[in-house]
Amino acid sequence: NAGVTQTPKFQVLKTGQSMTLQCAQDMNHNSMYWYRQDPGMGLRLIYYSASEGTTDKGEVPNGYNVSRLNKREFSLRLESAAPSQTSVYFCAGGLAAYEQYFGPGTRLTVT
Amino acid sequence: EDQVTQSPEALRLQEGESSSLNCSYTVSGLRGLFWYRQDPGKGPEFLFTLYSAGEEKEKERLKATLTKKESFLHITAPKPEDSATYLCAVQGTDSWGKFQFGAGTQVVVTP
Numbered sequence: 676n677a678g679v680t681q682t683p684k685f686q687v688l689k690t691g692q693s694m695t696l697q698c699a700q701d702m703n704h705n706s707m708y709w710y711r712q713d714p715g716m717g718l719r720l721i722y723y724s725a726s727e728g729t730t731d732k733g734e735v736p737n738g739y740n741v742s743r744l745n746k747r748e749f750s751l752r753l754e755s756a757a758p759s760q761t762s763v764y765f766c767a768g769g770l771a772a773y774e775q776y777f778g779p780g781t782r783l784t785v786t
Numbered sequence: 787e788d789q790v791t792q793s794p795e796a797l798r799l800q801e802g803e804s805s806s807l808n809c810s811y812t813v814s815g816l817r818g819l820f821w822y823r824q825d826p827g828k829g830p831e832f833l834f835t836l837y838s839a840g841e842e843k844e845k846e847r848l849k850a851t852l853t854k855k856e857s858f859l860h861i862t863a864p865k866p867e868d869s870a871t872y873l874c875a876v877q878g879t880d881s882w883g884k885f886q887f888g889a890g891t892q893v894v895v896t897p
Contacts, residue, residue, distance in 0.1 A: 679829075706883060717790075717873065717889040718830070725883045733884065765829050774820055775885065777829030 678702060679778035681766050687784045688756045696751040696781050698766030704776070706769050707749035709733075709741060711762040712780075718765065724749055756785045788813045788878045792888035799864050799895045807859040807891045809874030813881075819857050820885070821850050822873040830873055864895045 682697045700707065705726045710718040710733075720733030724743040738760060740752045753760060761784050769775035789812040799805055811819065818837050822830035834843040836852040843850045847868060849860040859872055871890040878886075 708885075710887075715889055718875075718887040720884060723883055731883070767829075773818070774832040774835055775830075776832065777822075779829050780827075 679766055679768050679776055681764075681778035681781050683781060684779065685782050687786065688753075689786055690757060692756050693752070693754050694756065695753075696764055696766075696783075698749045698751070698778060699747050700749075700766075700768035700776070701747065702768055702776060703746070704768035704770060705746070707743065708767040708769070708775065709739075709749070709751045710765045710767065711735065711760075712765060713762050721751065721764075756783075758785045761785045788876055788881055788884075788886040790874055790876055790886050790888035792872075792874050792891050794891060795889070796892045797894070799861070799893065801865055801895055801897050802863050804860070804862045804864070806861070807872055807893070809857040809859070809888055810855060811857070811874075811876045811886075812855075813876055813878035813886075815879035817877040817879050817882075819852055820875045820877075821857070821859055822875065824871045824873055824890070833872075861893070864893075866895050866897055869893055869895045 679700045708723040709721040722741040724730045727746045742750045764781045766778045767775040791810045793808045821833040824830045834850040839854045847862050851858050871892045873890045875885045875887040
C-alpha cells in the first residue's frame with residue numbers, strides 16, 4: 676500500500692498563475708485533509724472532507740478551493756497564486772476522531 | 787477556540803540524556819490528543835493517541851502521558867535516530883473532524 680500520495684513534489688509558480696495539488700489515499704479512510712506548514716507556525720488546516728461529497732473550511736481557507744473527487748482523491752486548487760501561499764502543503768487521510776496519515780508533501784514557491 | 791502550545795521550541799540532547807517535551811492545550815472538551823514525529827523533508831508520522839487524563843502510551847524510548855491541561859513526551863536514553871521534530875495536536879469535542887496542531891519541538895540528539 677502506498678498510503679497517501681501527493682503530486683507534484685515541488686512546484687514553482689509566478690504570481691497569478693493557477694495550479695491543482697493532487698492527493699490520493701489507498702487506506703479506505705473517510706476523512707481527508709489539506710494543511711500548510713510554515714516555519715514556526717506548525718500545521719494549519721486549509722480544508723477538510725469528512726466524507727465523500729462533503730467539504731468544510733479550516734483555519735486558513737482564503738485563496739484555496741478543494742474537490743473531493745471520490746473516496747480516494749482530494750485535490751487543492753490555487754486559482755491565483757500569491758507569494759503568501761509559498762509553503763509546504765500536506766494532505767492527510769484518517770478517520771474523523773482518530774489519527775491521521777500524511778503524504779510526503781508538496782513544496783510550493785510563488786515568485 | 788482550541789489552542790496548543792509546545793515547549794521548548796528546540797532541544798539538544800546528548801545520546802543517553804533523557805528529557806521531556808511539553809504540550810499544553812486548551813479545549814472545551816478533549817476528544818483526543820495526538821503525538822507525531824516529523825523528519826526533515828517528510829510528512830508527520832503518527833506516534834500516539836491519548837484520550838483521557840492519566841492515560842499513558844509507550845513505544846520504544848518514547849512515553850506519552852496526559853493530564854487535564856497538558857501532555858508530556860518523555861524520551862528515555864535517546865539515540866541519534868530520535869532526532870526529529872515532535873508535533874502535538876488536539877481534537878476538541880466542539881471541533882469534530884478538525885485537529886489543532888502545535889508548532890512542534892525540534893529535538894537533536896548528538897552521539
